[in-house]
Amino acid sequence: MRTADVIVIGTGGAGMTAAYVAAKNGASVIAIDKMSYTGGNTLAAGSSMNASDPARQGQLTMEASEMSVIKNMLALEPRCELMAQWQADVRKDIEAYEANGDHYLYDSPALHALQTYVEGDYVGNPELIDLYAKSAPDAVTFLENLGTIWNHVYAGMGATWRRTHDVEQNLGPAGRCVRLSAAEGV
Ligand SMILES: Cc1cc2nc3c(=O)[nH]c(=O)nc-3n(C[C@H](O)[C@H](O)[C@H](O)COP(=O)(O)OP(=O)(O)OC[C@H]3O[C@@H](n4cnc5c(N)ncnc54)[C@H](O)[C@@H]3O)c2cc1C
Incomplete structure (x- = not known):
């Protein structure tokens, strides 16, 4: 079984930001997505x-x-x-x-x-x-x-x-x- 200090559900911009900040602060992080790829709607966004x-x-x-x-x-x-x-x-x-x-x-x-x-x-x-x-x-x-x-x-x-x-x-x-x-x- 894998464990981590922080489990992030969803790997769009919000989830990835949470994962990044947690990792940056020394936490071990597992980010999970229901899809077979990461990025969510954020991946499709125009970025403006x-x-x-x-x-x-x-x-x-x-x-x-x-x-x-x-x-x-x-x-x-x-x-x-x-x-x-x-x-x-x-x-x-x-x-x-x-x-x-x-x-x-x-x-x-x-x-x-x-x-x-x-x-x-x-x-x-x-x-x-x-x-x-x-x-x-x-x-x-x-x-x-x-x-x-x-x-x-x-x-x-x-x-x-x-x-x-x-x-x-x-x-x-x-x-x-x-x-x-x-x-x-x-
Ligand atoms: C075509 C398009 C263009 C856009 N252009 C812009 C733009 O230019 N500027 C702008 O500011 N906004 C834009 N947006 C809006 C912007 O993309 C979203 O507001 C933003 O990406 C939302 O980020 P989020 O992390 O909240 O959600 P998302 O990026 O959608 O991430 C949510 C993630 O959670 C996952 N998830 C959901 N439920 C579960 C579950 N139960 N278990 C596991 N994983 C789960 C999803 O699969 C997804 O990967 C655009 C949106 C689209 C679709």
């Missing part, structure tokens, strides 16, 4: 990844139409407490942005969460969306530290804000970039 990223977005100029998108978001009636909090956070930032006469492309986890919730027709779980938007910048850095090269930030397919990180590597189906990066240390 949405995250607010002040360093990269700060190099871009915000269009008037983008400011209108923010103002429209702020004018909406909040549907839950977290939405009200996201709006309050963005409002405070935008007031400072305008007072400073800034022109860079504004973004924040609060705006990312707000857009995800509103443009998902309010059906998403606000707590999970909040966690997702707050964690996304760290995920970008995490993958970068594993060797992922982010090309540029743009509004990717289906995205309504220029926070999509495009991967430079060409390793076949693009999801493999993330999968192979994550697998390196396991």
Whole structure:
């Protein structure tokens, strides 16, 4: 019988990340998948990844139409407490942005969460969306530290804000970039 400190069920991006972090911290790891191959949907993914990223977005100029998108978001009636909090956070930032006469492309986890919730027709779980938007910048850095090269930030397919990180590597189906990066240390 094989034993390990950590058993990870599922070898997509989430499972491989968990396996990698556990192994990196000295645990022995067994990763299991129900399929005959590893990678899950992550393997098929385009690899573009949405995250607010002040360093990269700060190099871009915000269009008037983008400011209108923010103002429209702020004018909406909040549907839950977290939405009200996201709006309050963005409002405070935008007031400072305008007072400073800034022109860079504004973004924040609060705006990312707000857009995800509103443009998902309010059906998403606000707590999970909040966690997702707050964690996304760290995920970008995490993958970068594993060797992922982010090309540029743009509004990717289906995205309504220029926070999509495009991967430079060409390793076949693009999801493999993330999968192979994550697998390196396991
Ligand atoms: C065609 C396509 C393109 C996409 N493009 C993008 C993109 O560009 N950007 C983006 O952010 N997202 C994209 N996505 C979404 C993204 O791929 C998923 O959100 C992400 O891969 C989910 O990762 P995960 O680890 O949670 O799940 P998965 O990658 O699906 O991994 C789950 C794994 O668990 C295994 N599993 C499930 N149940 C069991 C069980 N009972 N026992 C053992 N193993 C089990 C599965 O076989 C699978 O390997 C795309 C998705 C698809 C399908």
